[in-house]
Amino acid sequence: EVQLVESGGGLVQPGGSLRLSCAASAFTFSRYWMNWVRQAPGKGLEWVASIKEDGSEKYYVDSVKGRITISRDNAKNSVYLQMNSLRAEDTAVYYCARARTDYADYIYFDYWGQGTLVTVSS
């Protein structure tokens, strides 16, 4: 059974940093795009970042560009989200999600982790 387990969330002060991890199992990790999606308290879903199977392409929502970096280690079946210069508006549950592609690089989510809460507050 596909599993995605996030870790690394917590309370951080504005301007601080945090590194989220997502450990994947029960599938060939290196064959899938991986993604982070967040949800602020009481709000809807917001895509944050995506990384291609081999890490050669990365995409970000504008609001995090220059502050957040997605990376992956295919040998460790893990994807990461390095978050710097955190702001109150980054407070959210961060979900790791696997994505499939049937053709070209049109990716759609299929499996999700349970999420990890990041709270940015002084």
Added chain:
Amino acid sequence: DIQMTQSPSSLSASVGDRVTITCRASQDIRNFLAWLQQKPGQAPKSLIYDVSSLHSGVPSNFSGSGSGTDFTLTISSLQPEDFATYYCQQYKSFPLTFGGGTKVEIQ
């Protein structure tokens, strides 16, 4: 960026009802449209991709239709476990974007 607009934002229905949720894209997204379900306190669950293809294990009372800019999620006979919030999402281009959600509540 492609904006996704869902309607209604919430609805009340009874078990056994047929429920329809609509989603409109701000530009043509061809068939790159997904639907997700989220229950309170839980992670999202992917239901449908490519407008109408069901993910493995998704009950057949869920169906999707549409093309271009206008899409529909239909629950043919609402079950107790279907009370949740539903999101549409486009993957025609980055940034990937979601609709605002439709909360389906018990009448």
